[in-house]
Amino acid sequence: MTLASLFAQADGGVNVAQNVGFYIIAAGMLWAAFRVVSTKNVVHAALWLVVVLGGIAAQYILAAAEFVAISQVLVYIGAVMVLFLFGIMLTRATIGADTDVFNKGWAVGIPVALLVFGVLAYVTIDFTEDSLLVDPTEEQIAATTTAISDGYLGPYLVPLIAVSFVLLAAAIGAIVLARKD
Amino acid sequence: MWAFNFLLLSAALFSIGVFGVIARRNAVMVLMSIELILNSVNLNLIAFALMNNSIDGHVFALFVIAVAAAEVGVGLAMVLMIYRNRRSISLDELSEMKG
Numbered sequence: 001m002t003l004a005s006l007f008a009q010a011d012g013g014v015n016v017a018q019n020v021g022f023y024i025i026a027a028g029m030l031w032a033a034f035r036v037v038s039t040k041n042v043v044h045a046a047l048w049l050v051v052v053l054g055g056i057a058a059q060y061i062l063a064a065a066e067f068v069a070i071s072q073v074l075v076y077i078g079a080v081m082v083l084f085l086f087g088i089m090l091t092r093a094t095i096g097a098d099t100d101v102f103n104k105g106w107a108v109g110i111p112v113a114l115l116v117f118g119v120l121a122y123v124t125i126d127f128t129e130d131s132l133l134v135d136p137t138e139e140q141i142a143a144t145t146t147a148i149s150d151g152y153l154g155p156y157l158v159p160l161i162a163v164s165f166v167l168l169a170a171a172i173g174a175i176v177l178a179r180k181d
Numbered sequence: 182m183w184a185f186n187f188l189l190l191s192a193a194l195f196s197i198g199v200f201g202v203i204a205r206r207n208a209v210m211v212l213m214s215i216e217l218i219l220n221s222v223n224l225n226l227i228a229f230a231l232m233n234n235s236i237d238g239h240v241f242a243l244f245v246i247a248v249a250a251a252e253v254g255v256g257l258a259m260v261l262m263i264y265r266n267r268r269s270i271s272l273d274e275l276s277e278m279k280g
Contacts, residue, residue: 015182018182019182019186022182022186026186026190029190029194030190030193030194030197033193033194033197033198033217034197036197036201036213036214036217037197037198037200037201037204037205037210037214037217042207042209042210045210045213046213049213049216049217052194052217052220053216053220056220056223056224059187059190059224059227060224060227063187063227063228063230063231064231065227065230065231065239065242067239067243068223068227068239068242068243068246071243071246072223072246075246075247075250076216076220076246076249079250080216080249080250080253083253083254083257084209084212084213084253084257086257087209087212087257087260087261088209090261090264091208091209091260091261091264091270098207100206101205101206101207101210102204102205102206103203103204103205103206103272103273104273106203106204106205107204108203109199109200109201109202109203109204110200112199112200112203113196113197113199113200113203114196116192116195116196116199117192117193117195117196120188120192120195120196121189121192124185124188124189124192125185125189128183128184128185128188128232130183131183131184131232132182132183132184133182133183133184133186133231133232134234136231136234140234144236144239147236147239148236148239148240148243151236151237151239151240152240156240156244159244163244163247163248166247166248166251167247167250167251169251170250170251170252170254170255171251171254173255173258174254174255174257174258175258177255177258177259177261177262178257178258178261178262180265
């Protein structure tokens, strides 16, 4: 008997362990995201971004999307973060904390962000009201990856080929832009 | 679990990313804020897939991950080129195209 099975379905359909995990991870993610946009050290911002991306992967697992979670870890934490760290190391003039990391009009961002959040939160709560998410069954979770591959090789085949061309064009374009003549 | 949990979390992440795009001076930090925004959209897609019991949200999230990887590659190449030409990546100094 694990702790999770002890807590599961204790409150009339609400999965308590899932909720506790969600709120702990969400609090850590929000703090890390705040540090990403507020820290003065560029390298620290990149490392806080790792925390946010890892938290999002954990939320995917809570939402029964294991394949996307693994892809998130491989692509973002594995590849994109290495790109970011290379970009910082190749462009950064100062070591340690920067002096002026904000624009002159940075304070405008606060009301804009609050307005965006207010509108999104109002619409979200108005749209979902108090509906509950239904936990997927074991069979659905086990068949998720099969269903994704069926989607990619079925109705989404043409977009998949298009995305592969986008990636090819982006790779060639990045080489052309960044090489020294 | 309430249906709006994931959606509210991703709305908060989106707003923080918007603030970062507006307020940051360093081009690499702006790219990081754009990553925050793209990830919040992905979280929304996964939450909608869970709400509708459909697989399309997962497929779209993987598409967004692929496009975001391409975007970061091209964006950082552009930042490198700007740095090589100007020895600076402060976005408020890039004003040649101002009308």
